[in-house]
Amino acid sequence: MTTISFAKGHGTKNDFVLVPALDGTPAITADDVVFLADRRAGVGGDGVIRVVPVEHAPEDIRAAAGDARWFMDYRNQDGSLGEMCGNGTRVFAKYLLDNGLESGRDFDIATRDGVKRMTVVDGGFEVDLGVWRLARAPEADERGSDSVVQVVGAPDPLPALSIDMGNPHTVVALPPEFDLSTLDLAHQPRVDPLPEHGTNVEFVRAIGPGHIAMRVHERGVGETQSCGTGAAAAAVATWWWAGQPADQLRWRVDVPGGQLGLRIESDRAFLSGPAEIVATGTVQLPITPSRNA
């Protein structure tokens, strides 16, 4: 048995098991991630984040880290790697500050999608998510869609737009009067064409100017209470569909787990919201075929 320390945190109820690896250990396998994220047998979370000093990060991360001192090694609940996690960055930043591993109002963290600037703001953190882009822009039709999504609870295939936020998103706009709670996200939505590496799918309805609500089905997880990069993709897609109005650069995004803020600065997106650490402890990793000690 290997005993490791962990912390449990969340951002708008998108929850994570944080594993401090302050001397570069422990390494964790995909089986370890599945165990740690398991809500019955393990600690429970939508994902697992190792807290790694940049000097112990993989070579490609070290090479691109700039001034970042810490690498957010993010994994989805099913053990797969995710390039980025918006809510995860805030929870990671909160862990660094609470534990004296960072200080000050601004600092950088390294991710698989490059370096992200974190800023302490009222009620939490803002993260510069970097450049957003339409993933398949030339294929978008006159309705602004490049794919369709079939989901239980909606009768017909729904037009959707693919947004790259460092990780892949497919955003579906529903009418303002649509009741999002009628969608059954226990079943994986079917996206056509499905991007090569899969996608996160956001279902969005407008509430008012600069204000939307969404539910999300995350790649490698299932339905979650919130997704930061998903909220950014949803706001950017809604703004793009509206013709990119100059007076709607700030968005509120209601998610089942709370509310996130999104700020657009030309091709960059800035996500803000709360972050909480709710527990710390130790846990024994079971012996699995991929871990023999």
Ligand SMILES: N[C@@H](CCC[C@H](N)C(=O)O)C(=O)O
């Ligand atoms: N919940 C995250 C996104 C996590 C990664 C995602 N499931 C993927 O595989 O891309 C967020 O807050 O952005």
